[in-house]
Amino acid sequence: MWPWEHLAVGYLLYSASARARGRVPSENAALAAALGTQFPDLVDKPLSWTLDVLPAGVLSHSVFVALPLVGVVLLVARRVGRPEPAIAFGIGYLAHLPGDVVPSLVFESRPRYWFLLWPAVPRPGVDVSDPIVGPGAGAGLLTHAAYYFEGYVGALLGPRGALYVAVELAVLLGAVALWLRDGRPGVATLAALVRSRRETT
Numbered sequence: 001m002w003p004w005e006h007l008a009v010g011y012l013l014y015s016a017s018a019r020a021r022g023r024v025p026s027e028n029a030a031l032a033a034a035l036g037t038q039f040p041d042l043v044d045k046p047l048s049w050t051l052d053v054l055p056a057g058v059l060s061h062s063v064f065v066a067l068p069l070v071g072v073v074l075l076v077a078r079r080v081g082r083p084e085p086a087i088a089f090g091i092g093y094l095a096h097l098p099g100d101v102v103p104s105l106v107f108e109s110r111p112r113y114w115f116l117l118w119p120a121v122p123r124p125g126v127d128v129s130d131p132i133v134g135p136g137a138g139a140g141l142l143t144h145a146a147y148y149f150e151g152y153v154g155a156l157l158g159p160r161g162a163l164y165v166a167v168e169l170a171v172l173l174g175a176v177a178l179w180l181r182d183g184r185p186g187v188a189t190l191a192a193l194v195r196s197r198r199e200t201t
C-alpha cells in the first residue's frame with residue numbers, strides 16, 4: 001500500500017484502540033503511530049531500492065523482525081514509564097504488514113504475503129522479471145516509486161479500480177474525521193518543530 005493508505009489504516013486502528021482503553025490519542029502517541037505506519041518502508045525501501053543490501057528486498061516487513069522489534073520497543077517504553085507512544089508505534093507498524101497484502105488480494109489472482117514470513121518462506125521468482133523486483137534493486141527510490149505508481153494507476157483504471165478507490169476514500173475520510181475528532185493530535189508538536197527550525201535558520 002501507499003504511505004497515505006498505511007497512515008490512514010494505522011491511525012484508525014490506533015485511535016480505536018486508545019478509545020477502547022478510555023484514552024484519546026496524545027500528541028506523541030499520534031506521531032508515534034504515524035511513524036510506525038511508515039517504519040517498514042522507511043527501513044526496507046532505502047536498503048533495497050537504493051543500496052541493494054537486502055537479498056530478498058525485505059527485512060522489517062517480516063514478522064520475524066517486526067514482532068521482536070515491537071516487543072523490545074514496548075519493553076523499553078514500559079521501563080521508562082512511557083508505554084503509550086510505544087503501543088501506538090507497535091499498532092502502526094503491525095498494521096502496515098497485512099496492509100501490504102491488500103493490493104495483491106484485490107488486484108492479483110493470488111495474495112502476495114511471502115514477505116511477512118521471510119526468511120522461513122523464500123521470495124518467489126527472484127531471478128526472473130518478478131513484479132516485486134520492478135526496475136531492479138539499487139535502481140533508486142524515485143525510479144521504483146514511479147514504477148509502482150504507474151502500476152497503481154493502471155490497477156485503479158482496471159475492473160476493480162472503482163471499488164478500491166471507493167473503499168480507499170472511505171478509509172481516508174474516516175481517518176481524517178477521527179483525527180479531527182481526536183483534536184488533531186500531532187499538529188502542535190510538528191508546528192513547534194517547524195517554528196524552532198525557522199528560528200534557528
Ligand SMILES: [Zn+2]
Nearest residue numbers: 040041061100
Ligand atoms: Zn511496506
